Amino acid sequence: MYVIKNQLAFIAHPRVASRATKRAFLAAGAVRHASHHKIDERQVREVLGRHGIVCCSVRNMFDVVVSWYHNCNPDELKSRIEFPAFVKQIINEPERHRYFSTSQYFYGLPYCNRVFRYETLQQDVNQALQDIGKPPFQLEVVGQSNRKPYQEYYNNTTRRMIENRWGRDLEQTGYEF
Numbered sequence: 758m759y760v761i762k763n764q765l766a767f768i769a770h771p772r773v774a775s776r777a778t779k780r781a782f783l784a785a786g787a788v789r790h791a792s793h794h795k796i797d798e799r800q801v802r803e804v805l806g807r808h809g810i811v812c813c814s815v816r817n818m819f820d821v822v823v824s825w826y827h828n829c830n831p832d833e834l835k836s837r838i839e840f841p842a843f844v845k846q847i848i849n850e851p852e853r854h855r856y857f858s859t860s861q862y863f864y865g866l867p868y869c870n871r872v873f874r875y876e877t878l879q880q881d882v883n884q885a886l887q888d889i890g891k892p893p894f895q896l897e898v899v900g901q902s903n904r905k906p907y908q909e910y911y912n913n914t915t916r917r918m919i920e921n922r923w924g925r926d927l928e929q930t931g932y933e934f
Contacts (some may be wrong), residue, residue, distance in 0.1 A: 758796055758865075759787040764889040766804045768796060768813040768865030771856045772824045774878050774899070778814055781882050781894035794859055801868050810885050813865045816875035817932040818923040819916070821862065822847070823907040829854065844915045848922050862926050872930070908934065 759767045759782050767782050769775035779787075790797040801811050816824075826843050838846070851858040866872070873881035883893040911919075916934055920927065927933065 758789070758791040758800070759783065760790050760797075760800055760804065761785055761787045761889060761891070763800075763803050763807050763809060765810045765812070765885060766790075766801055766868075768811070768868065770813060770815075770863055770865070772821045772828065773814045773816040773875055774896070775814065776899045777896040778873070778878065778882055781886070781896055784894055785886055785889075785891040794856070794864065796865055796868060798868075805870065810871050810888060811869050812871040812873055812881075812885060813863060813869050814873040814875060814878055814881075815863050815866070815926075815930040815932075817907070817930075818862060818926050819911065819919055819932075819934055820875075820907040822919060823904070823910050824902070825854070825856070826910070827902060827904060840910045841912065841915050844918055848918055860925075862923055863930060866926075866929050 758769070759779055761782055765782070765787075767778060767787065769779055790800050804811055822844065823840075825847070826840055847854045847857045856862070871881075871885060873885075879896050882896060886893060911934070920934075
């Protein structure tokens with residue numbers, strides 16, 4: 758979690774352009790208050806009490822899982838674990854994949870009064886910066902891939918597994934398969 762002078766608090770989630778967003782907010786004077794999956798509730802209340810912005814970025818969970826599959830499995834391991842086995846592993850053994858160990862992936866949503874969508878992140882970040890009197894920031898592209906569309910990774914079983922495990926995230930963020 759990163760905070761800009763009690764005006765804006767950003768709750769970061771892995772694989773949701775959090776590095777690029779964090780860099781924008783650090784350039785605007787943010788200070789780190791907590792790491793992934795930790796929220797400084799006192800700081801959030803202070804930002805909200807000052808009518809500031811508490812935000813996080815969200816992405817379709819189906820896409821997040823594919824992104825994580827590619828980023829946590831180096832090329833030599835991909836031949837050892839196929840995507841369906843990976844989905845079963847993150848659901849049945851979440852301790853092996855620390856970012857999937859919480860009951861909700863976007864655990865910070867209940868604290869947010871603004872949500873940045875992955876698809877409109879540049880505009881969302883710049884609007885938040887403008888709202889607190891900071892100049893716009895050109896987000897850098899970090900870790901962009903040229904992989905096939907996420908839908909092509911799933912079969913009916915793996916799709917249902919993601920819907921069952923992260924249905925609350927999908928519902929709260931408005932994403933569908």
